[in-house]
Amino acid sequence: MDFNNQMTDPVDKDQVFAKQLSEVKAFEFNEGVANVFRDMISRSVPGYGLLLHMTGLYARVFVQQRSNIYDLGCSLGDVSRMIAEQTSALDCSILAVDNSPAMIKKCKAQHAGTRHIQWLCADVQNIEIQNASLVILNLTLQFIDPDKRADLIGKIFRGLNPGGALILTEKVVLEDQLDNQRMVQLHQAFKKSQGYSDLEISQKRTALENVLVCDSDSVHRQRLEQAGFSEIYQCFQCFNFNSYLAIK
Ligand SMILES: C[S@@+](CC[C@H](N)C(=O)[O-])C[C@H]1O[C@@H](n2cnc3c(N)ncnc32)[C@H](O)[C@@H]1O
Numbered sequence: 001m002d003f004n005n006q007m008t009d010p011v012d013k014d015q016v017f018a019k020q021l022s023e024v025k026a027f028e029f030n031e032g033v034a035n036v037f038r039d040m041i042s043r044s045v046p047g048y049g050l051l052l053h054m055t056g057l058y059a060r061v062f063v064q065q066r067s068n069i070y071d072l073g074c075s076l077g078d079v080s081r082m083i084a085e086q087t088s089a090l091d092c093s094i095l096a097v098d099n100s101p102a103m104i105k106k107c108k109a110q111h112a113g114t115r116h117i118q119w120l121c122a123d124v125q126n127i128e129i130q131n132a133s134l135v136i137l138n139l140t141l142q143f144i145d146p147d148k149r150a151d152l153i154g155k156i157f158r159g160l161n162p163g164g165a166l167i168l169t170e171k172v173v174l175e176d177q178l179d180n181q182r183m184v185q186l187h188q189a190f191k192k193s194q195g196y197s198d199l200e201i202s203q204k205r206t207a208l209e210n211v212l213v214c215d216s217d218s219v220h221r222q223r224l225e226q227a228g229f230s231e232i233y234q235c236f237q238c239f240n241f242n243s244y245l246a247i248k
Contacts, residue, residue: 014040017203027207029075034102037076043194045139046187047238051169054236055079058245059086059134062165067133070156071096072124073140077107080117083134088115092133099123125152129159138169142212149215150223157227160248166229169236169243173214183240190239217242 014036017024027033033040042048059082063069069087071080074096083094094117098104104121111117120127125148129135135156141149156166174180191201215223217234220242224232229246236243 011038011042012036014043016040017200017207018197020199021203024203024206026209027204027211029098029100029103031102034076034100034106037103038078041075041139043196044191045171045241046190047236047241051138051236051243052078052082054243055136055138055167056082056086058136058165058167059083062134062163062247063087063090063092064133064161064164066091066131067161067164068092068129068131069094070127070129070132070135070159072135072137072156073143074098074107074119075100075103077111077114077117077119079136079138080107081111081114083136084114084117092116093118095120095127097122097124097127129156131161132156132159133161133164135160135164135166137166139171141168142170142214146213146215150226153223153227157229157248162248164248166224166246166248167243168220168224168246169241170220171212171214172220172240172242173216174240175216175218180240186239187241214240220244 012035016032016036069083069092071094074080075098077096080094080096096107096117097120099122101121104119107119124140125144144152160166174183188201221232224244224246229248231247233245234242235245
């Protein structure tokens with residue numbers, strides 16, 4: 001199976017950082033990014049297609065009848081659409097949330113016909129989570145203020161039903177500096193192999209400074225444990241990207 005081409009919508013090429021910029025501004029999920037986001041994420045996150053496929057499998061295993069599913073930081077809604085496909089026979093609702101108006105506008109236009117997904121433009125820190133069987137935080141927690149991350153994970157834990165699951169995927173920082181440098185080097189090699197130039201890689205890195213703030217593996221695990229999760233598994237790693245399955 002080609003895990004990188006699961007969504008059939010047309011994909012515009014990411015050229016956001018292709019030209020030399022006089023000033024590199026802080027990264028935003030604005031309209032320019034939303035227009036090319038599918039291409040950007042699949043060429044920037046190693047294994048993104050597999051992660052999407054895995055989300056469908058989690059939905060099959062964890063989604064409960066008459067429960068809610070939350071896709072927090074849904075971007076263009078591909079995770080929600082994958083879950084919707086896997087849960088079509090169940091009586092459940094998917095709430096897909098993103099605080100970027102450009103992303104939610106495109107979700108509503110692109111997935112208009114997809115059953116049982118509600119698209120909401122809101123800060124994930126302000127929404128209520130209840131009767132949840134599955135919550136997805138796919139590459140979103142890293143954009144939340146580090147001091148507020150524990151509150152969000154705690155709220156998700158309280159809103160999950162017993163047996164429900166949180167899927168948390170993040171770019172991580174490795175605690176040993178040399179290990180970290182090695183993974184960063186490999187991630188850069190991945191991006192170059194996907195056609196990004198040195199200029200694009202370096203300008204995007206500058207734009208993401210202080211916007212995407214990575215935690216280490218141990219910080220993620222401690223936070224999940226402190227929230228109360230009884231089972232925590234690392235189900236995916238590719239270079240400096242980890243995905244955790246935490247079950248209540
Ligand atoms: C890397 S993207 C997530 C990718 C997406 N989950 C997927 O798998 O395709 C991060 C998303 O989180 C959103 N985001 C960041 N902070 C947010 C917040 N506080 N509330 C809601 N959405 C947020 C951004 O607008 C962006 O669309």
